[in-house]
Amino acid sequence: MSENRYDPHEVEPRWRRVWEEMDLFRADLEHAERPCYALVMFAYPSGDRLHVGHWYRYGPADSWARHMRMRGYDVFEPFGFDAFGLPAENYAVRTGVHPKDSTDSNVANMIAQLKAMGAMWDWARTLNTSEPAYYRWTQWLFLKLYEAGLAYRREAPVWWCPTDQTVLANEQVVGDNVCERCGTPVEKRDLTQWFFKITDYADELLEALDGLEWPERTKTLQRNWIGRSEGVEIEWKVQKADAVVRTFTTRPDTLYGVTFLALAPEHALLSTIVAPDRREEVEAYLARSRRLSEIERTSTEKEKTGVFTGAHAVHPLTREPVPIWVADFVLGTYGTGAIQGVPAHDQRDWEFARALDLPIVKVIESVDPAVAPADQAYTGHGTVVDSGPYTGMRSEQMLHEVIAELAHSGQGHKTVNYRLRDWLVSRQRYWGAPIPIIHCPQCGEVPVPEEDLPVELPYDVDFSLGAGKSPLERSAAFLEVDCPRCGQRARRDADTMDTFVDSSWYYFRYLSPHDDDRPWSPTLADRWLPVFQYSGGIEHAVLHLLYSRFVTKAMRDLGHVSIDEPFQRLFHQGTITNAGAKMSKSRGNVISPDEYVSQYGADAFRAYLMFGFSWAEGGDWKDEGIRAISAWLQRVWRIVERHRGLFADGYALREGDPSTEAAQELRLVRHRSVKGAGEDLAGWQFNTAIARMMELVNALYQYAPVEGEPAHDVHEPLLGECIETLVRLTAPIVPHLAEELWFMIGREPSIVDAGWPEFDPQVLATGEVTIAIQLNGKVRDEMRVPRDLSDEDLKDRAARHGRIPDLLQGRPIRKAIV
């Protein structure tokens, strides 16, 4: 290798050793004055090599954190592993390698690889959720929620994945009802399971989104998922029975158009109200609908079906009888499990009425007659017709009035419904935190006393997927236990917790990972939370990001923290693809970071990922990109190397007042670069931040060509100042190279504490500038003017400039814009 080249392979490991010896990235959480908690999402140790995705999300996140440290923040940047979970266990089923062994070895390999990235992670505070010292507190969390009534066990129809042999949370069922993990179509089963009562927080989870600095689409995902819907619950007295059917509707203004009620097949009242002569037919219908899968039942393509129950309800306003049907398009899990059928103004009700020949009564007329198709329901608002005293009113107004009337007569009240369901947290798998509950024949559910935590996972278990029983269910050593309350023989709960429980509170634990008498320090939590800046994938929008918000709020209400939200600011990285497709082993298009890192160095790899893409978007991998950025790093190195002589001792780097035009221009670029790069880094716009640095480099080459001998006998403070600035600007992006250059110009390590360069808005506002002269929106000429010229003077000069007088022909210039 020629002497005139930067060699990352020698430099990078050397500086990493120095940083480690300096203990540079150990955060002093107790004494921080400007805390900046820079958090990246957990890594899954499901493989032992880093892939491009790891570099793409962690490298830039570290660059942001580095720039914050240079700005004087006390940055805390931890890293840890979400080590429990199905992949490790499935691997064990296939190969017989114990999840603990494969996970531990993957974690060790990943840490070794991660260290080569040169990030500021504080490895003294790493976490591994599968270690008893961690999951002890996951179990503590469970117990706290249990004590507060926020964790409960009940039988419910739940999603079951036949491949993974476990239940799943609603949030883990994606697309056409398939398992988020393995893609297998899931089934509904009635099982007794543990839930966290996230629905208690539905309203706050929704409301508080407005105050979060999150991407709009992520907030939208959560809003849709929570699915708040305001409406009215209406009571319908059933004729000849001591029963009341409650329906939920968002459109009480259509009440006079109700021609039937429909109950879900699982509705509890059904057996009470069904007429004896209809019982047989109803039973047959229920049996039929039970056989249908959830997918078939809820398919919009499916013909509407239903059966008359023989019962009638009394219309709350007209007192007319309304037939009650059972129909499987009505969901037992939403609202009250019963609906008021208004065929004229609801498309589903319309289809139902057409299929079963029920009357369709129009009660709202569109104001615009053009929007009144005859072959479907009219769902908009308009003028009320055939609705007793409300006739002639605007439907929006009737909506309010009819609510008041129903409330007045005790037949209905305003209510809110949510799509959100409680979080199903139990899993019939081994590799997770055991649920700290003991089932005693005498005492029932008994929480494990806190002092007995952790309930440790036994190492010695049988992993074969047998007869629907998990390894823990088959482990007598684990299951058999004495009841902590009465001392009788009892049985441990054999389920483990969803791994999303592990990751729902880890940001607290990072603050005091070694405390063994409490999950976190309230003092540190108050000082460091909410997380200053969080980053990770959008795929967790309604999973981890929702669960963590719930856990934080629950812990707040239980008095364990004082914050309302865990993550104030959030960014999502995009995805790096190759040849237009996601990288995967099966496609054979996986780019291995190792090859590129060993060829170009960690800095170049990081810098390419930051420059070649808009970080939030991602994009397609291109080999030329990394070659280009690597060449640019050499270019940076060369210019600094060439002028290092400027930094001989005692040399003053004040940029002074440049006299020549070239010097003025260079100074201007310097200030512009500092401003631009700083703002862009702060906003995670890495590509444009680097572009600003490139402009400074280009300006330096213009100013001081590298041909020939450098003329350093000439006093050149501006050049020195610019070079020093350049080195500081690049430090967050290419930490190793910048540290080397910093050292090369005679400074002490480390550059992360050398401060971020400042710019002077005055400089950007003074000097001469070229402006375009537009007439009627078209550029007609340009001229050089001082930046601080007044509008009047500007107009005046422009009107006399070049060919402008000819074009103006005596008319004045109306407005000037600089």
Place this chain on the structure above:
RNA sequence: GCCGGGGUGGCGGAACUGGUAGACGCGCGGGACUUAAAAUCCUGUGGGCGCGAGCCCGUGCGGGUUCGACUCCCGCCCCCGGCACCA
């Protein structure tokens, strides 16, 4: 269907609250250095017309507001993501 995001050169991507569209980079053309190549340095590069000064056209499509629109308004088309028989 509803909600959110997006559509800009050959390519990746810029453009703050409307003010020279295409920063920066790749690729490509030209030049310097070299016996030569690589590397490096300089230079040109949205499209069309023109010898030239210059002119015309250009941010998915069609209208509009404005002295001026990638940006704002109205009506569409297409792509990505989420939700969806949610009453």
